[in-house]
Amino acid sequence: MSSSDKKQIKVGILGATGTVGQRFIQILSTHPYFKIHALGASSRSAGQEYGKVTKWKLNTPIPEEIKTKVVQECKPTAEGFAECGVVFSGLDHDVAGDIEEAFRQSNLIIFSNAKNYRRDPLCPLIVPLVNPSHLSIIEHQKKTLGLEKGFIVTNANCSTTGLVVPLAALEKSFGQLETVMVTTLQAISGSGYPGVPSLDILDNVVPFISGEEEKIEWETNKILGGLNEEKTEFDLHLNEKKKLKSINVSATTTRVPVIDGHTASVSVKFRNINNIKKPTIEEIKKSFKEFKCEAQDLNVPSAPKHAIVLHDLPDRPQPRLDRDLHNGACVSVGRVRPCPVFDVKFICLVDNVRLGAATSSIMNAEIAVEKGLIV
Amino acid sequence: MSSSDKKQIKVGILGATGTVGQRFIQILSTHPYFKIHALGASSRSAGQEYGKVTKWKLNTPIPEEIKTKVVQECKPTAEGFAECGVVFSGLDHDVAGDIEEAFRQSNLIIFSNAKNYRRDPLCPLIVPLVNPSHLSIIEHQKKTLGLEKGFIVTNANCSTTGLVVPLAALEKSFGQLETVMVTTLQAISGSGYPGVPSLDILDNVVPFISGEEEKIEWETNKILGGLNEEKTEFDLHLNEKKKLKSINVSATTTRVPVIDGHTASVSVKFRNINNIKKPTIEEIKKSFKEFKCEAQDLNVPSAPKHAIVLHDLPDRPQPRLDRDLHNGACVSVGRVRPCPVFDVKFICLVDNVRLGAATSSIMNAEIAVEKGLIV
Amino acid sequence: MSSSDKKQIKVGILGATGTVGQRFIQILSTHPYFKIHALGASSRSAGQEYGKVTKWKLNTPIPEEIKTKVVQECKPTAEGFAECGVVFSGLDHDVAGDIEEAFRQSNLIIFSNAKNYRRDPLCPLIVPLVNPSHLSIIEHQKKTLGLEKGFIVTNANCSTTGLVVPLAALEKSFGQLETVMVTTLQAISGSGYPGVPSLDILDNVVPFISGEEEKIEWETNKILGGLNEEKTEFDLHLNEKKKLKSINVSATTTRVPVIDGHTASVSVKFRNINNIKKPTIEEIKKSFKEFKCEAQDLNVPSAPKHAIVLHDLPDRPQPRLDRDLHNGACVSVGRVRPCPVFDVKFICLVDNVRLGAATSSIMNAEIAVEKGLIV
Amino acid sequence: MSSSDKKQIKVGILGATGTVGQRFIQILSTHPYFKIHALGASSRSAGQEYGKVTKWKLNTPIPEEIKTKVVQECKPTAEGFAECGVVFSGLDHDVAGDIEEAFRQSNLIIFSNAKNYRRDPLCPLIVPLVNPSHLSIIEHQKKTLGLEKGFIVTNANCSTTGLVVPLAALEKSFGQLETVMVTTLQAISGSGYPGVPSLDILDNVVPFISGEEEKIEWETNKILGGLNEEKTEFDLHLNEKKKLKSINVSATTTRVPVIDGHTASVSVKFRNINNIKKPTIEEIKKSFKEFKCEAQDLNVPSAPKHAIVLHDLPDRPQPRLDRDLHNGACVSVGRVRPCPVFDVKFICLVDNVRLGAATSSIMNAEIAVEKGLIV
Structure with missing residues (x-):
């Protein structure tokens, strides 16, 4: 069944006026079957037209039909949400926990970019190019919570997303990894709007992003791990009982004067089995170049033609030149070379606002549609 | 003997119109005893006034007395050089080799920022806050070449300099290191003028600097190594025969939109002895804070009050805010914390155009004066 | 006749490896009827594959079919050019004069972005949203030079282009202007590659662009002027004999750390007739909003839906947010307000590499096709 | 009497933790006779050590003795203020009005950088390099308000300051001006901290600064105007009754990605008298070069050696290279050339955080000391 034959699915967007919410709107406004139906924001904006309450910061205009759409409160009972087949959440973490739970309890389906449920043992944490198989825990999530329809799926932190795609390619080809050392150079858009003050970042590097290193170190193992046979429990790499399998990840995260696109310097050691x-x-290099993922096999609309773009030029990937490849839905990898300390070093780059945020949520929902989880 | 009592020493500057040459002039114009006497540049500039042939790019004006000084060719016989007690070289590596050799053969003393003689087994490669003891090979250099007075001393690559100072502090306190993993975020001034095109670096990261990773990986071991008892041979950490002692360094170098100041993300493993x-x-942290070096003991004019400034704030050091500490002559260290993979991670920062270049050359010369090597 | 029915026209690109040449390739690779047939560059690149000799600096990849195309010398006899219905020139002005003349003498049709023939009394200087009527001098150009087919059409300097579109709208609605005062804030891409050194522009403004102010002051009057009845002479606003009609333009041009998009602060005084x-x-505001131009009437493929986008938000237009509107083929105008000194002040913005360069050349050629000048 | 012979004067700083407050501290910490005695900030910070509540954003460390100083509330009765001979105010305008008035009513002397009293007919608006003679209205201010000692002196908006210095030089040499057209390119530090979000200004220009154009257009006339003979009323250029004398100023203000230093493109027409x-x-050019002001005649400690630095190089002044001249206490002027519309065009540059803010306040106070107004 091609995308154009799919029946239209109404979708809601929570946190619609924020940075990630704007990206959801920009991308979804041309989506083949997801149709924006409800926009949720803070009570300050609710009741007013979207175009009037939003500081739109993207380089394409607000879609005409969205400009005059009335914003609702982020409540499952607010007008429009009840009819939504999918609700995307770009909420800030300080409010996402309660709101997303309320939506789930109302039997709505949430694909969230917020961090709140990423570590929840019932919630899949999915990078669509890596582990859509984790969607199979949803049955258990609904059952455990006694819900007929509602569930939450999260996607990963933006910098984790860029890292795990090449790691998944390596594990797929060469078996489990033992050690990953990563230093990131992250774009300012990763911190939302107003986000990073210009006085902090012009002609500067800020070598610290609160909570970011822990996210990379922890999320990587949940994403690259498996599910048990009953599809009720994550086989975390970090799981204490299976210590041998966890990947030892050490992350340093920095902020640089780049608008979009997180770059990472990565060094990796394979687990030496037998x-x-x-x-x-x-x-x-071949394993990166030929890496194929389930999103591509399912041929969902947002899947990139190549999950990984391997660069041959010695000075690539670069955020300004490469973040737009495949509409920001792939990961760029370059400078693949031996590491004097571990096995291999490389540079990777992800568009933090697309594959690192909105595009992941949307692609996760597309995969869920394809798997019959959204009806 | 205090600095002000020192007798004046005439100095020459090779490559005087370039980026490093301009820094030499800026710093030396207020030096207590080095007096700028001769300026050397390409034959294109020779014979003209310095102010007329130089695209001065520093934020202090050209010193008045230098503006009208006539530039010479970079030949030991050109006017003025013969009287110089020290000749500083900020030459590009494509011409530095031959010119510096010609000056040495004319029994002149060269302190060079160029890379050409850094790996020479007769030339000391000195970071003044780390290994001024290597100056003792100079006797052997002069003897081997049959020179009465002339010799060459080099200082390290700018990014190496920022790295080896904290590494030296760690080795001094806790013995030899086994492994160093480093990713740098380097300033554009490191590549001179015109250097990095703005189209390459605005809103961008370039994850590659030609030859830079090799320099860090190699120079670190020469600098942190010793000399044999006869002061005729470097006890390179990389020395094949003494393999166990070499530090395994893995470097990734990137360029970021920062004007001055190289930042590095470093992870270190101690050698596990007994x-x-x-x-x-x-x-x-204490070892960083209390690190004292010979340059400080000798109390040379350019020595910083603290060789290492340890930062407690979680988001420091930052190039824009911290590169000017101690006139750019120290290394800033922050975010000292455990590494899940090795023993300790930290961020370090060096002013690449001062301690990373001109200030190192000058401080090396000051130490040589103090040790009686310049007469 | 719709674009898709047009017969294919082979085109050549001179200066194909440069900044403007790359834009020509990027835009033309998806053009409905212009097909890239020949690529010309310096003899250094000639004979080699385009992908191997070009430092491609755009954020979309080199089109696959161009990557392996062999680059020719910029000679009308070089392989492929003879068959070209149109030759676009993105040559540097130091070589453009002779090369473009040689192509014209070989009866080829040149649409040039170079400045060399802009002031030529036989060559039209056309901003496609303003004065395509000037194409009617071509008959006279060919006749004068004794050429059956060959001619040269130039487009304006990038900053002039952004200025004259709103000026044309004002003149169309309210009659002739008397005075224009303009200060530009120009993007680095306006100076090509390598162009502006990053050390000159990061955290900086350079208040000078060589020759740029003269271009704005002079070109504006040729573009906004008319042709005599015989279509043999430009009725320059600057024409000495018709002094009253010339617009008094005063320009200050500056370079700012922006990648693409020239912003201008403009104040205008109407000529007070009767x-x-x-x-x-x-x-x-209405005159800006409703401005319609011949390129739109002719419905050529590159014509923007709106020649001028009028912004209501008080802080727009902004280069990063608005340069991509209508694929960079329009001019953005905002902050329209009374001027305490003249009549009206406003801010305008043009994408200097698209409407300000390649898109203008291409749109000019499309208009010429529509007018039957290219056969 | 030289500065060093002056008796020490205790000073207070209101808004001490903010951007301007930090500059006051940085500059005053090495002042020859002003001694920092009291620090005022919001009640949130009051009672705590300065170093603990301040996000210090300058590239020199917090002075040691200030770090542990306890911050007070901004009340004249708070500890320490009663003893202050001068109170500097770097308060935000939303609170400055009431607080400064309370301090004045308590017979304290305020030199304020806030805009609140700039248009007050009793308060002098002083750019120290231009109109310190306006201090003579203070007697009238105190008398009118029935205060024995307390008064308020304001300094100008940062961008006005950079403009009026060269205008004053022109008026001094050639008589009154008729018209001034100015477009500014202003630094991000002008908007404080956090101020401009980095997403708004990286790779961008924001062609609007709220209220800024009105300030330039209005303040210029108060500063360049005179006082009546009785020293009780400003002879505003804008004064309706003396319309002929007002200068017609038209300003456009823009924000650019520059950290410190406001650049302006200025065109000026002289009043044509007789x-x-x-x-x-x-x-x-000569009038700029030789411009001498009262601050220099009085030889106050913060007076620059040259009030105006005239640049000969065609591409100067530039903010990054020239903002530090004379410790940021002068105005740089360059590109002096004929204007096709008015009489002369030039570029000027002011360090917006020093002469444009803190340094002006301090120099104004120094002049007041010299004139016996502070006892």
Whole structure:
């Protein structure tokens, strides 16, 4: 069934006036079957036209039909949400927990970009190019909470997303990783609006992003881990009982004067099982180049043609030049070379506002549609 | 003997119109005993007034007495150089090799910022806050070349300089290091003028600097190594015969939109000798804070009050706010914390155009004066 | 006849590896009827594949079919050019004069972005949203030079282009202007690659662009002027004999740390003919909003839906947010308000690399096709 | 009497934790006779150590003795203020009005950087390099308000300050001006901290600063105007009854990605009195170069050696290279050239956080000390 044959699905957007909410609107306004139906924001904006309460910061205009749409409060009973087949959440974490739970309890389906439920043992944490198989815990989530329809799916932190895609390619080709050392150079858009004051970042680097390193170190293991056979429990790499399997991740996160696009310097060591010969640099490059993921197999509308774009030029990827590849839905990898300390070093780049945020939520929902989880 | 009592020493500057040359002039114009006497540049500029041939790019004006000084060719026979007690070289590496050799053969003393002689087994590669003891190979250099007076001393690559100072502090307190993983975020001034095109770096990161990673990985071991008893050979950490002692360094170098100041994300593992207990984070912080170096003991004019400034705020050091500390002659260290993979992670920052270039050359020369090597 | 029915026209690109040349390729690779057939560059690149000799700096990849195309020398006899119905020139002015003349003498049709022939009394200087009627001098150009087919059409300097579109709207509605005072804030891409060194522009403004102010002051009058009845001579506003009609333009041009998009602060005084009442701000806004140009009437493929986008928000237009409107083919105008000194002040913005360069050339050629000048 | 012989004067700083407050502290910490005695901030900070409540954003460390100083509420009765000979105010305008009035009523002397009293007919609005003579209205201010000692002196808006210094030089040499057209390119620090969000200004220009154009257009006339003979009333250029004398100022203000330093593009027309011959460009340059002001005659500690630095290089002044000249206490002027519309065009540059803010307040106070107004 092609996308154009799909029946239209009404969607809601929570946090619609914020940075991630604006991206949801920009991307969804041309979506083949998701149709924006309800917009939720703070009570300060509710009751007013979207165009009047939003400081729109994207370089395409507000879609005409959205401009005059009346914003609702973020309540499941607010006009429009009840009819939504999917509700996307771009809420700030300080309010996301309660609001998303209220929506779920009202039997609504939430795909959230917020961090609140990422560590929840019932909620899948899905990078669509990596682990859509984790959606199979949803049955257990609904059952446990006694809900007929409502559930929450989260996507990963933006910088984690850019990292786990190449790591997944490596694990798929060469088995489990033992150690990952990563230093990120993150874009200002990752911190929303108003976000980073210009006085802090012009001609500067801020070598600290609160909570970010912990997210990368923890989320990586949940995403790259499996589910048990009963599809009721995550086989966390970090799981204490299965210590051997966890990947030892060490992250340093910094902010740089870049608008969009998180760059990461990564060094990786493979787990040495049975003294199997380590892959060559050429074999590693090949594994990146040929990496195929379920989102591509399912051919969902937001899936990139290539999950990983491998760059050959020695000075790529670069955020300004490469973040727009495949509409920001892929991860760029370059400078694949031996590491004097571990096995291989490379640079990776993700569009933090698209694959790192809104596009992941949307692609996750597309995959859920394809798997019959949204009806 | 205080600085003001020192007798004046005439100095020459090679590559005087370039980025590093301009810094030499800026710093030396207020030096207590080095007096600028001769300026050397390409034959295109020779014979003309300095102010007329130089695109001065510093935020202090050209010193008045330098503005009208006539530029010479970079030949030891050009007017003025013969009287110089010290010749500083800010030459580009494509011409530095031959010119510096010609000056040395004319029994002149060169302190060079160029990379050409850094790996020379007769030339000391000195970061003044780390290994001025390497100056003792100079006797052997002069003897081997049959020179009465002439010699060459080099200082390190700018990013290496920022790294080895905290590494030296750690080795001084806790013994030898085994592994260093470093990712740098380097300023545009590191590449000179015109250097990095603005189209390449505005709203961007360039994850590659040609030859830079190799410099960090190699120079670190020469600088942190020793000299044999006869003061004729460097006890390179990389020395094949003494393999165990070399530090395994893995560097990734990137360029970011910062004017001055190289930031580095560093993770370090101590060599585990006799299962000695590893230092705590507090002990490591203390070692940074209390690090004292020979340049400070000798109280040379350019020595910073603190070789390392330890920052407690979680988001420091930052290039724009911290590069000017102690006139750019110290290294800032912050975010000292445990590394899940190695022993300790931290951020360090060096002013690449001062301690990372001109200030190192000048401080090296001051130390040489103090040790009686310049007469 | 719709664009898709048009017969394909082979086109050549001179200066194909440069900044403007890359834009020509990017835009033309999806053009409905212009097909890239020949690529010309310096003899250094000639004979090699385009992808191998070009430092591609756009954020979309080199079109696949162009990557392996062999680059030719910029000679009319070089392979491929003879078959081209149109040759676009993105050459630097230091070589454009001779090369474009050689192509014209070979009866080829050149649409040039270079400045060399802009002041030529036989060559039209056309901003496609303003004065395509000037194409009617081409007959005279060919006749004068004794050429059957070859001619040269130029487009304006990038900053002039952004200025004359709103000026044309004002003149169309309210008659001739007397005085224009303009200060520009120009993007770095206006100076090509490598262009502006990053050390010159990060955290900085350079209040000078060589030759730029003269171009704005002079070109504005040629573009906004007419042709005589015989279509053989430009009725320059600057024409000495018709002094009264020239617009008094005073320009100051500056460079700011913006990648693409020239902003201008403009103040304008209407010529007071017969003491006619001056238009109100509302009438002026209406004239901008409703401005229609011949390119739109002809419905050529590159014509924007709106020639001028009028912004109501008090802090717009902004280069980063508005340069992409209508694919960079329109001019944004905002902050229309009374001027205490002249009649009206406003801010305008043009995408300097699209409407300010390649898009103008292409749209000019499209108009020429529509007018039967290219056969 | 030299500065060092002056008796120490205790000073207070209101708004001490803000951007301007930090500059007051930075500059005053090395002042020859003003000694920081009391620090005032919001009740949120009051009672705590300065170093603990301040996000210090300058590139020199907090002075040691200030770090541990306890912050007070901004009340004249709060500890320490009663003993202050001068109170500097870096308060935000939303609170400055009431607080400064309360301090004045308590017979304290306020030098304020806030805008609240700039238009007050009793308060002098002083740019120290231009109109310290306006201090003579203070007697009238105190008398009118029935205060023995308390008064308020304001300094100008940062962008006005940079403009009026060269205008004053022109008026001094060539008589009154008729018209001034100015477009500014203002630094982000002008909007305080957090101020401009980085997402708004990286790779961008914001062509609007709320209220700024009105300030320039109005303040210029008060500053360049005189006082009546009785020293009780400002002879405003804008004064309706003396309409002929007001300068017609038209300002456009924009924000650019520059940290410190406001640049302005200025065009000026002289008032044509008795058909006197207009000055030549050389004469105008001379008038800038030789401009001397009262602050220099009085030789107050913060007075720059040159009030105006005239630049000869065609691409100067530039904010990054020239804002630090004379410790940011002068105005740089360059590109002095004929204007096709008015008489002369030039570029000027002021350090908006020093002469444009804190340094003006301090220099005004120094002049008041010299004139015996502070006892």
